Amino acid sequence: MPELPEVDLVTRTLERFVKRKTIGDACLLRQRLAPDSSPAKFRNSLKDATVTSVTRRGKHILIDLDNGRTLIVHLRMSGRFSLLDADDVDPKFTHAVLYFTDNTRLTFDDQRHFGLMKIVRTNEVASAKEIIKLAPEPFSEEFTAEYLIAELKRTNRVLKEFLLDQTKVTGLGNIYAAEAMFAAGIHPAVRTNKLSKPRTVRLFAHIVEVLRSQIELSKIGEPDPKNIDGRYFADNVDRQWLVYDREGQPCVNCNSPIVRLKQSGRSTYFCKVCQRR
Numbered sequence: 001m002p003e004l005p006e007v008d009l010v011t012r013t014l015e016r017f018v019k020r021k022t023i024g025d026a027c028l029l030r031q032r033l034a035p036d037s038s039p040a041k042f043r044n045s046l047k048d049a050t051v052t053s054v055t056r057r058g059k060h061i062l063i064d065l066d067n068g069r070t071l072i073v074h075l076r077m078s079g080r081f082s083l084l085d086a087d088d089v090d091p092k093f094t095h096a097v098l099y100f101t102d103n104t105r106l107t108f109d110d111q112r113h114f115g116l117m118k119i120v121r122t123n124e125v126a127s128a129k130e131i132i133k134l135a136p137e138p139f140s141e142e143f144t145a146e147y148l149i150a151e152l153k154r155t156n157r158v159l160k161e162f163l164l165d166q167t168k169v170t171g172l173g174n175i176y177a178a179e180a181m182f183a184a185g186i187h188p189a190v191r192t193n194k195l196s197k198p199r200t201v202r203l204f205a206h207i208v209e210v211l212r213s214q215i216e217l218s219k220i221g222e223p224d225p226k227n228i229d230g231r232y233f234a235d236n237v238d239r240q241w242l243v244y245d246r247e248g249q250p251c252v253n254c255n256s257p258i259v260r261l262k263q264s265g266r267s268t269y270f271c272k273v274c275q276r277r
């Protein structure tokens with residue numbers, strides 16, 4: 001699943017390449033991509049509108065239009081945009097197409113079929129059910145060490161699961177949660193209400209740092225408008241994880257083998273020596 005830095009890259013690329021384009025026609029090819037819209041409603045809500053901005057909230061991409069509507073997109077596992085010319089062929093598994101008046105078109109293809117789109121009034125985006133429950137943005141003034149201390153104290157959940165809960169911390173996925181916990185020296189199975197304030201402050205700093213550094217990395221290289229796919233943002237950047245996907249390899253701090261733990265059906269990688277409960 002693309003994580004926040006990947007979604008941030010897709011958002012920036014869309015903003016750069018489709019802002020100010022006008023939608024001449026819109027086609028929903030797979031109804032369940034946008035469960036709240038019929039193909040006719042999808043078309044009528046988007047047709048003749050001009051893209052005014054592309055932003056994101058959490059991992060939701062918000063495409064604002066000048067007709068007072070916003071197209072909310074979640075890429076989920078494998079959603080991908082491509083901005084194509086008239087003579088390009090649609091990608092396999094194309095589930096929606098926006099035809100622009102300049103003869104280009106934006107396709108959304110999704111091999112795994114988990115992507116989601118929804119059209120809402122722009123002034124109601126903040127209260128949409130997908131958006132309203134999200135935790136503060138990681139780089140906002142609301143996301144502070146004090147916020148994290150208070151939220152952790154409220155439950156006794158397993159830390160890793162808490163960190164992946166987008167209503168508690170926005171933007172961490174499986175990779176970055178593992179990397180932040182390693183950097184902070186905290187065991188992924190520790191109970192949230194057992195974490196001391198100094199350790200929480202350290203964890204907070206590493207959460208912000210891992211997301212910030214990965215977003216910076218995603219700015220390297222020239223985005224390809226025909227393949228707006230955050231998953232491969234760093235083709236020309238060798239991303240070296242400290243623990244993620246390194247089972248059995250030596251810890252960069254202490255040389256003990258990195259361990260893999262299953263939590264809620266997903267793998268967590270950590271160092272038994274460096275990460276304490």
Ligand SMILES: [Zn+2]
Nearest residue numbers: 251254271274
């Ligand atoms: Zn270690």
